[in-house]
Amino acid sequence: MxxxxxxxxxxxxxxxxxxxxxxxxxxxxxxxxxxxxxxxxxxxxxxxxxxxxxxxxxxxxxxxxxxxxxxxxxxxxxxxxxxxxxxxxxxxxxxxLPGDLVEALTQATTRSEMAWREARENSDYASFLPHLTEVLNLTRQTAAAKAQALGLSHYDALLDSFDPGTRQAHIDPIFTQLQKDLPGLIATVLEKQASLPAMQPLQGPFAIPQQEALGRRLMQRLGFDMTRGRLDVSTHPFCGGATYDVRLTTRYQEADFIPAMMGVLHETGHAMYEQGLPADWVSQPVGQAGGMTLHESQSLLIEMQVCRSRAFVEWVAPHLREAFSAPNTTTWQPENLHRHLTHVQPGFIRVDADEVTYPAHILVRYQLEKAMISGDLPLADLPAAFNDGIHTLLGLKVPNDQHGCLQDIHWPEGLFGYFPCYALGAMAAAQFRAAAYKQAPDCATAVANGDFGPLMHWLRTNVHSRASSASMPQILNDATGSPLTAEAYLTHIRRRYLDRAPDA
Amino acid sequence: MxxxxxxxxxxxxxxxxxxxxxxxxxxxxxxxxxxxxxxxxxxxxxxxxxxxxxxxxxxxxxxxxxxxxxxxxxxxxxxxxxxxxxxxxxxxxxxxLPGDLVEALTQATTRSEMAWREARENSDYASFLPHLTEVLNLTRQTAAAKAQALGLSHYDALLDSFDPGTRQAHIDPIFTQLQKDLPGLIATVLEKQASLPAMQPLQGPFAIPQQEALGRRLMQRLGFDMTRGRLDVSTHPFCGGATYDVRLTTRYQEADFIPAMMGVLHETGHAMYEQGLPADWVSQPVGQAGGMTLHESQSLLIEMQVCRSRAFVEWVAPHLREAFSAPNTTTWQPENLHRHLTHVQPGFIRVDADEVTYPAHILVRYQLEKAMISGDLPLADLPAAFNDGIHTLLGLKVPNDQHGCLQDIHWPEGLFGYFPCYALGAMAAAQFRAAAYKQAPDCATAVANGDFGPLMHWLRTNVHSRASSASMPQILNDATGSPLTAEAYLTHIRRRYLDRAPDA
Structure with missing residues (x-):
């Protein structure tokens, strides 16, 4: 039966x-x-x-x-x-959610996204305001309905849609510490950076077929299974596709090979998570990846923690010279390449930010979206509040809304409760990496030889294979021995950018 | 309301x-x-x-x-x-069909197709016989159930699945005439061909990027809308995809550019039908293409009727020389190119057959599948009966079942009532082409200048735009003024291969 x-x-x-x-x-x-x-x-x-x-x-x-x-x-x-x-x-x-709310939200976000594209182009917040008002109104109704059904606060109910198990109560202490430490840390990092000899530019052009071949070789080094996935080109790089058919994309520019290469490594981090999920549960909810924070932790662990480390750069440098027939000059030595991969520069655009300034962009958005959901921030005040936040954390004066609150597609699409996962992912990446290297010291020596086997084994065992069988906080605690904090991330930033430790 | x-x-x-x-x-x-x-x-x-x-x-x-x-x-x-x-x-x-019959047939054909691949490889009919027996048994149940529901004979009920409105009563007189005329016609064509000076080989290799560029130029000449479709590569060329996203494929070999070029032209004929369907009815059943015979008539009209004609070859010859940087020698003159495009050679493999011998392959399969559905042909006798048929019509002794009754995937997949549409499509293509050139004489002069506009206009008006608003016999009769017969096809073959008419 x-x-x-x-x-x-x-x-x-x-x-x-x-x-x-x-x-x-x-x-x-x-x-x-x-x-x-x-x-x-x-x-x-x-x-x-x-x-x-x-x-x-x-x-x-x-x-x-x-x-x-x-x-x-x-x-x-x-x-x-x-x-x-x-x-x-x-x-x-x-x-x-009642059906008519789902439909209203779908229609509103479709209109809003179109209006946003034009508003961003023209840096015209006023024309976008009615659309954002409508989307926020429907998102607040969504939050209320989900809060009721899940027994959570409104903002937690939104968070739970993207990151099951993550609550504002987990985020607040982490972000409070970042808010406190980050401005000083950024200043010290910039000071240290300014004291170093000037970075040498890498002379292009870098032919796209060579860039693509390099990307594929690195994917294979990481263990990506090409019989169950693809690498292609798209305007906005992403990792998508289907179970057993994980498709990642990048984009190339001839003047600089670093963005495409790091993009491939980032998306391969996502892809390895998908390819490492347990085969027995492939078609069931428990077999799926465990939410945004864990997913982003896997891409950032590969891209930021490991592949921008001095140890990895030492290994990859001769491969880069070979890929682009570059001369064996100081420009192409690990020291200078590492400078390129770890250059810090406060800027207006979140998606272009380095790993040191990135969380600042998230802190601003997190405070604002909580206030929008609670009703404490009138939308007319959003641009000024956004610009204030950026000024406080990064010391920059936002010149217009195109470079400010209009830059991201998330709010226009009704994605509230999504931004914090990016920063949580960076914290989790640092914590996982530290735990892996501590528990399995061969991870570090292998990576220095371009061998990702031991690290991937640790990630498969402690993260990938667990899929959604436990919550993100549980998986992270089991794997690293403590709840998620900003400690590992802050330690990592200090070791890489201030101590300039040879393995960081 | x-x-x-x-x-x-x-x-x-x-x-x-x-x-x-x-x-x-x-x-x-x-x-x-x-x-x-x-x-x-x-x-x-x-x-x-x-x-x-x-x-x-x-x-x-x-x-x-x-x-x-x-x-x-x-x-x-x-x-x-x-x-x-x-x-x-x-x-x-x-x-x-009852649900359990559908499921049983799906499972049986999946097993059967796998067994067939191995059986064909090893030319081992005995190992395939139990699978074909099971598939045929379930297909006969399917035919009986559909016959009951549709008020048709068993074989007509199968035909109607692929070609709505086509009945055995339409096919029999056409195929009877082909059965009578074709063997003599093939012999006469071969005799005439042997009397001509020897065909000059076209010297490769033909680089694949040049072949692809040529294919794309010809697609555009035909009017294919590249904003609503694609050209790619696959093992078996086909035209598929979706409404407003018509995707055709071909395959390339460096030694010979003709197969890929004619493949692209054939599939573009299918694609133009899809792209010519009425926009107002795109999502409704009446807006879909009108069955296999009409679809095949559109691909064969382009590939066989028009693009192997002497008139088209005269136009395309300099473009081919340019595409492959070929010398302006007699080898690359229209006369010799036309010989390549109209070479007749009886052979064992249906999909490799020329337009003169092709219907013979269908006649054999039509007789046999009717007998299998009616129960008159025990499956143990299929190979011998198949080989007898090929010998009678083409004068060839089939060496093994790989080159005989095991060559096609259709029966292993349970597709009975599908084969005749290929030959009906060839008949319809000839009848449509003759009608178009007669009703709109500018079709012929335009094609001779590489301009498919007038011909496509006629096809859109008389075929494509009607979609499934009328039956195939009705559409054909309305467009050409008579029911489907073999006359136009036989006239075409005589004019092209015996009279060697300058426009054929």
Missing amino acids: TTAYQTLERHFARLSSLSDALGILSWDKEVIMPHGAAGRRADTLATLAGLRHEILTAPAMADLLATAEAQAGTALSAWQKANLAEMRRNHTHATA | TTAYQTLERHFARLSSLSDALGILSWDKEVIMPHGAAGRRADTLATLAGLRHEILTAPAMADLLATAEAQAGTALSAWQKANLAEMRRNHTHATA
Whole structure:
């Protein structure tokens, strides 16, 4: 006889297929779709997302969940129980919102995104204000409905959509410490940097086929399985696709090979997480990656923690010279290459920021979006508040809203509660890296030889293979022996930028 | 108030989105998917196909169709009525089969296709026989169930799945005439060919980027809209993708540019049909292409009728010389190029056959599959019967089953009633081309100048824009003034290969 739990597994396997279809079709849209197909593709994606929602919220689903939960006691393994809990979480999120709110939000964000593109282009906040007002209004209704269903505060309910288990109470102490330490630290780092001999420019052009070949070699070094994924080109680099078909993208510029190379390494960090998820649970909720913070920790661990380290640069330098037939001059020595990979420069644009100034951009957004959700910040005051925040933390005067509160797509798309995960990911990356190198000292020696095997083994064992069987805070605590703090990140920044430690 | 018909249109628009998703994901599978994703992709495609079937066969659908039909009288336009009829036809086909039969057939054909690949490789019919027996058994049940639902004979019910409106009664007189005329015609053509001076070989290699650039230029000449489609490479050339995203493929070999070039022209013929369908009905059943015979007529009209004509070759010859930096010698003159494009050679393999011998391959398969469906041909006798047929029509002794009844994937996949459409498509192509050139004489002069505008205008008006608003026999009769016969095809073959008419 089929149990309720088994029936649920079948339903969720279908949902997993729909998610795979959405993943590949979204990748296709960004990478190779002819532009005349955009309208129809939007219909197709909306139809598949709608079917996924219908299956998840069908009346029978609630009964099956209740029955399976009642029978769970002795009948289910620990992973099956965790799977059932993830099914419940997905169901609660999906059923929390009335259909007309979902539809209103979809329509509002579609309009808002279009308006935002034009407003950013013209640095015209006033024209965007009515759209943001509408999106925020609907997002606040969303937060209220989800808070009710989940028994969480409004902002926590939004956070939980992107990062299950993460709460404002975890974030606040971390961000408070960053708020306190970061401005001084940035100043000291800049001072130290200014005291060093000038950085030598790397002379291009760097042919794109060589850049691509280099990227593929590094992906293979990291252990990326090319039989289960692809590397392509898109305007905005991302890691997407489907289970067993992890597709990452980068973009090339001939004048500088570093952005594409670091982009590939970053996305490969994401991809290794996906490829390291447990095969037995591939089609079930418990088998999925554990939220935004863990995902970002994996990409930043590879890109920032490891591949900008002096130890890695020592190994990669001759490979770079070979890839671009560069001369064996001081310019192409590890010392100068490392300077390029760790250059710090406060700037206006978040996505261009280095790892030292990056969290400052997030701190500003976190304070503002909490105040927008609570209603404490009137939207008319957003530009000035944004610019104040940047000035306080980075000492910069924002020249216009294009370089200020209009720069990111997240709020126009209704993504509130998403920004903090970027900074949490950076903190988690540092904490994971420190724990890995401490628990498995061969990680460090291997990376210095271009061998990512021991590090990936540690990550697979302690992070990837656990998928969604436990919460992010639990996985992080189990792997590193302590809850998430800013300590490892701050230590890392000091060792790399102030002590200039030879392994940092 | 929303009428039943309007609700049906919304349901069928969702089905259209699912079909688009299946089209792009299937294209992806053949063209760019990493091979390790094959298993998951099969699940995804099966899930989407299953959802499409569920929506189409949901109990509410039958009620909506009945209500809409009862209200249709005065409320609906002619196209809406045709749309409703196509909805009903789709529904009848989908509901005709019990779910367990559909599932059994899917599983049997999956096993059968795998067994066939190995059996063909080893030319081992005996190992394949149990699989074909199972597939045929289930296909006969399918035919019986559809015959019952559609009020058709068993074989006509299968035909109707691929080619709505085509009946054995239309095919038999055409194929009887081919059976009578073709062997003598082939002999005469070969005799004439032997009397001509020897064909000069075209010396390669032909670089693939040049071949691809040539293909793209010819696609644009034909009017293909690159903002709504793509050209790529796959093992087996095809035209697929989605509405407003028509993706065709070819394959290249450096030794010979003709296969890829003619492949691109063939698939562009299919693609122009898709791109010429009426925009207002893009998401509805009546807006879809009108079955296999019409589709194949459009590809063969472009590839065989027009682009192997002496008139087109005269125009294209200098472009070929330019594309491959070839010398202006007699080898590269239209006379010799035309010899290459119209070379006749009886052979064992259907897909490699020229347009003169091709119908013979179909005649053999048509007789045999009718006998298999009726039960008159025991499967143990299939190889001998197949080889007899080829010997009678082409005078060839089939050396083994790999070159005989095991060569095609159709029967292993359960596709019975599909083969005749290839030959009907060739007949229809000749009849449409003759009608177009007669009704719009500027078609011929324009093609001789590499201008496909007038011909495409005629095809759009008389074929493409009609979509599924009428049956194939009706569309063909309206466009050409007579029902489908073999006359235009036979006349074309005689003019091109015996008379060697300067425009043929």
